[in-house]
Amino acid sequence: MFDHPLNSLGFAKPPSETRVVVAMSGGVDSSVVAAQLAEEGYDVVGVTLQLYDHGAALAKKGACCAGRDIHDAARVAEVMGFPHYVLDYENTFREAVIEEFADAYLAGATPVPCIRCNERVKFKDLLATARDLNADCMATGHYIQRKVGDGPELHMATDANRDQSYFLFSTTPEQLAYLRFPLGHLASKAETRALAAKYGLSVADKPDSQDICFVPNGNYAAVIEKLRPGSADPGDIVDQSGRVLGQHRGVIHYTIGQRKGLGIGGLGDPLYVVKLDPALRQVIVGPKEALSTRVIPLREINWLGEAPFESREEWHLNVKVRSTRPPRTAVVRPISATEATVELLDPEDGISPGQACVFYAPEGSRVFGGGWIWRGR
Missing domain, CATH: 3.40.50.620 (HUPs)
Structure with a gap:
């Protein structure tokens, strides 16, 4: 046998x-x-x-x-x-x-x-x-x-x-x-x-x-409204200084990096959603460069390497911050076995809390795990 x-x-x-x-x-x-x-x-x-x-x-x-x-x-x-x-x-x-x-x-x-x-x-x-x-x-x-x-x-x-x-x-x-x-x-x-x-x-x-x-x-918003009635209350669209530019139809209708459908055209250079503040019911907008992120905090890390994650001060890996984007070069610095800070060698636009950051070998096809992006830039 x-x-x-x-x-x-x-x-x-x-x-x-x-x-x-x-x-x-x-x-x-x-x-x-x-x-x-x-x-x-x-x-x-x-x-x-x-x-x-x-x-x-x-x-x-x-x-x-x-x-x-x-x-x-x-x-x-x-x-x-x-x-x-x-x-x-x-x-x-x-x-x-x-x-x-x-x-x-x-x-x-x-x-x-x-x-x-x-x-x-x-x-x-x-x-x-x-x-x-x-x-x-x-x-x-x-x-x-x-x-x-x-x-x-x-x-x-x-x-x-x-x-x-x-x-x-x-x-x-x-x-x-x-x-x-x-x-x-x-x-x-x-x-x-x-x-x-x-x-x-x-x-x-x-x-x-x-x-x-x-x-x-x-239609994410329709599902959220069904699960959490009243969640689509309107509020202000503001710039990064707090100046009111218009009204929105509920924070749940917007995502970080969104440009279209804001209803605030004619204000000069294109504006993008750079932050969401549900507590104040505000959608904060700014120029494209305001979306640029280099340092990403992670938690709930799942590590698939042989050596313990926290056994090194830093790992040189490729990371993917959205499923539709290619991996990019980064330095991953462990804080604990389940927390880390990721520094991108080239900034990425539109990174949002709630998304995953997945680790890849610099060469080859191996996946080394990843973690969850957990707070704003």
Whole structure:
């Protein structure tokens, strides 16, 4: 038994003796993972999370884990011949993700709920459920790679256009040891869809979900108003000296770096949102150079390096402060095991509390974790 070669998931036993729980959202990515592992002979168990009331106004047709997606996941399991379960995680999702999302927006931050969902729901409670099912590992359809060095390492996906490392920086070493990401090495999404067609999956041409699953059509403000009635009270748009330039329709409608839709045109040079003050109900605007940030405070740091984070006075890494921006050179200076100051060698515009700052190796694809930006510039 101990001489058996490692299977594709890294276990020294036949696939038929290797149980893997696949987190199935109903989309093409996780469906292909489940189908591929089933075809390879693994003992696959599909699990889909019901994250919110599909009949409520918050739900969006075609969103992640909405009613249609549960049906699609179940259909894949039926076609490929493995068991599939739907777990009710509505209360957990609301408490761990949606409530914080609303509170963060009300506090003038720009939250990233998909990271919190991975951290607090999928890679915590669902992972614990996988262990309860005696699974050897849990697989997902995320585009990221897990490689083995001195221990399991997190690496960017081969396809830079699909890479989801920004949303997975808080994955802990213990979780990484248990997780598998079978799609991370693929060169393009076209390969994933080709595999779906090969397995005869009905989701082969299903569109990707573009929005946060509980935010219909990307309308954050409408969701916040529903969760926190009265949160869209109007107030003043002011410049950095406090001079009133106009009126806004609620702080929750604005984000750091926003230029369009301010309703204060004709004042000379373009003005951008540089700060939000919910307590005073003020949107503070200024010139583009006022958005420039060089030093970023972080907390809740998750470190994925071998040496302890605080074992050095500084780490020379690349960092990404938004999912859509490329990594840039920085010096990370630990304050404690979970706090740090990041100094960007070249300033970045539009950095906002509530966003993540993710650490990358200066060369290569390795992800070293990251932390949360927690206060204004």
